[in-house]
Amino acid sequence: MKVAILGGGPAGVGAAHRLRVTGRGEADVFEANDYVGGNAASFELEGQFVDFGSHRLHPACDPKILSDIEGLLGSELLRRPRHGRIRLRGKWIHFPLKPVDLLLRLDPGFATGAMLDTVRKRFGRRGSGEETFATVLRAQLGETICRDFYFPYARKLWGLEPEQLSATQAYRRVAANSIPKLIRKVLGQLPGVKPVGFSHFFYPKEGFGSISRRYADAAVEAGARLHLGHRVRRVTPAADGGWIVEADGPTGEERRVEADFMFSTLPISVLARLMDPAPEPTVLEAAGGLTYRSMVLIYLTLASNRFTEFDAHYFPGAEVPITRLSETKNYSLVDEPGERTTVCAELPCSPEDTVWGMSDEDLGTLVADNLRSLGLDVPEVAGVHVRRIRYVYPVYATGYERHFDVLDRWASELPDMVSFGRQGLFAHDNTHHALAMSYAAVGCLGDGEFDRQRWAAHRREFESHVVED
Numbered sequence: 001m002k003v004a005i006l007g008g009g010p011a012g013v014g015a016a017h018r019l020r021v022t023g024r025g026e027a028d029v030f031e032a033n034d035y036v037g038g039n040a041a042s043f044e045l046e047g048q049f050v051d052f053g054s055h056r057l058h059p060a061c062d063p064k065i066l067s068d069i070e071g072l073l074g075s076e077l078l079r080r081p082r083h084g085r086i087r088l089r090g091k092w093i094h095f096p097l098k099p100v101d102l103l104l105r106l107d108p109g110f111a112t113g114a115m116l117d118t119v120r121k122r123f124g125r126r127g128s129g130e131e132t133f134a135t136v137l138r139a140q141l142g143e144t145i146c147r148d149f150y151f152p153y154a155r156k157l158w159g160l161e162p163e164q165l166s167a168t169q170a171y172r173r174v175a176a177n178s179i180p181k182l183i184r185k186v187l188g189q190l191p192g193v194k195p196v197g198f199s200h201f202f203y204p205k206e207g208f209g210s211i212s213r214r215y216a217d218a219a220v221e222a223g224a225r226l227h228l229g230h231r232v233r234r235v236t237p238a239a240d241g242g243w244i245v246e247a248d249g250p251t252g253e254e255r256r257v258e259a260d261f262m263f264s265t266l267p268i269s270v271l272a273r274l275m276d277p278a279p280e281p282t283v284l285e286a287a288g289g290l291t292y293r294s295m296v297l298i299y300l301t302l303a304s305n306r307f308t309e310f311d312a313h314y315f316p317g318a319e320v321p322i323t324r325l326s327e328t329k330n331y332s333l334v335d336e337p338g339e340r341t342t343v344c345a346e347l348p349c350s351p352e353d354t355v356w357g358m359s360d361e362d363l364g365t366l367v368a369d370n371l372r373s374l375g376l377d378v379p380e381v382a383g384v385h386v387r388r389i390r391y392v393y394p395v396y397a398t399g400y401e402r403h404f405d406v407l408d409r410w411a412s413e414l415p416d417m418v419s420f421g422r423q424g425l426f427a428h429d430n431t432h433h434a435l436a437m438s439y440a441a442v443g444c445l446g447d448g449e450f451d452r453q454r455w456a457a458h459r460r461e462f463e464s465h466v467v468e469d
């Protein structure tokens with residue numbers, strides 16, 4: 001089977017690799033960027049590999065996929081202890097959470113409030129109104145954690161009030177291993193001594209993007225064709241079955257490929273707009289109803305060997321607009337360049353927001369000022385680099401399910417194609433989930449057929465994916 005793969009993020013390159021190593025098909029991967037990895041890519045900056053925001057391979061990764069990644073990366077895949085911290089009501093608490101540290105450091109008002117909420121929960125009753133992100137989280141976490149942690153964090157991450165977000169967001173995103181749930185768990189079990197949460201993660205020496213690069217390299221070696229810098233412009237059903245994919249190359253030349261089957265990992269709303277003939281107006285309306293949050297990533301190169309000892313700093317509070325800051329050197333163990341370190345600040349936003357269009361210099365000043373306002377000592381800023389990503393977080397605004405269902409039904413009824421990946425299924429998934437989807441999709445292909453029943457079963461499995469922070 002000849003398969004056209006739209007998008008060269010982890011889902012796309014994972015599928016190409018799987019198609020070739022299992023011998024189930026030929027693969028043509030179309031990727032708009034001149035690199036693979038999508039949001040999970042890396043690039044070189046000032047002599048260091050940096051990621052698109054904090055990325056780590058979580059130990060929850062399916063063992064088969066983890067073993068493939070280990071095979072592709074060998075000794076370059078590091079097993080690293082997690083060593084981060086969270087800024088909560090003016091105090092720093094370690095992540096993974098350590099009960100004693102939490103007891104000693106947590107703001108007493110917050111700790112007492114959260115513990116009282118635990119007691120109230122035992123006797124409390126659920127409200128009977130319509131469920132939203134706000135009502136579900138209040139019931140699960142209590143008022144204190146919602147007010148001081150998750151609600152301000154949610155406003156920054158998704159740009160909406162907690163009452164404007166769907167209950168699905170709470171069920172899918174605030175999983176058992178999410179920080180607020182763990183805080184609650186720790187406070188509920190005091191005086192425990194064991195750290196709570198995964199204490200390690202995996203990270204490739206040359207940046208998280210090495211995972212996608214190695215999948216892509218191995219796929220190409222096994223015969224896959226990778227069309228980098230090729231943005232898909234149009235997708236047309238072929239007269240005798242299959243698809244015609246047309247893409248614009250880096251120098252304006254067009255590439256046209258006919259395929260028996262298509263895997264799309266593009267945002268599902270983008271796919272609808274690329275279709276020729278256009279889908280029915282209801283489908284296009286539904287595409288307009290789905291929103292994706294964007295992000296500005298601000299990299300500060302600092303004139304110092306290290307900024308701090310921590311891999312990531314989480315900022316759930318409203319006092320600064322950035323949500324997280326990560327320091328690459330503390331992920332990869334790399335100590336070069338000796339006199340420089342780079343930190344990456346994540347600033348979620350919409351393309352309509354002022355920050356999206358701000359100059360690099362102003363964004364650099366904003367981040368440095370944010371950090372100083374939290375009492376952090378910021379060494380001399382030797383350079384600022386900014387990346388803007390349009391499609392970052394699917395936004396589960398109330399009623400989004402209606403729009404997604406229309407698009408999902410439309411895509412599922414198209415012959416010879418399947419949509420998956422984080423953007424293709426509008427899911428908040430991690431990289432190992434995107435890879436799991438690609439393995440599952442290839443597993444459904446056989447004898448010139450795609451096993452829709454088996455895919456439906458996989459879709460139910462994907463519902464249980466737990467997103468790790």
Ligand SMILES: Cc1cc2nc3c(=O)[nH]c(=O)nc-3n(C[C@H](O)[C@H](O)[C@H](O)COP(=O)(O)OP(=O)(O)OC[C@H]3O[C@@H](n4cnc5c(N)ncnc54)[C@H](O)[C@@H]3O)c2cc1C
Nearest residue numbers: 007009010011032038039040053055056232421422430431
């Ligand atoms: C800030 C941040 C932190 C994260 N941290 C983690 C983490 O710690 N651990 C983890 O496992 N995951 C993490 N993730 C999630 C991870 O990035 C995603 O799960 C992963 O990138 C999803 O892969 P994908 O292939 O489904 O989608 P994407 O990575 O979005 O890839 C889609 C690809 O399609 C391409 N494309 C779009 N339109 C076109 C077109 N018209 N023509 C051709 N190509 C096109 C895009 O350029 C992109 O390369 C994080 C994500 C973000 C944003």
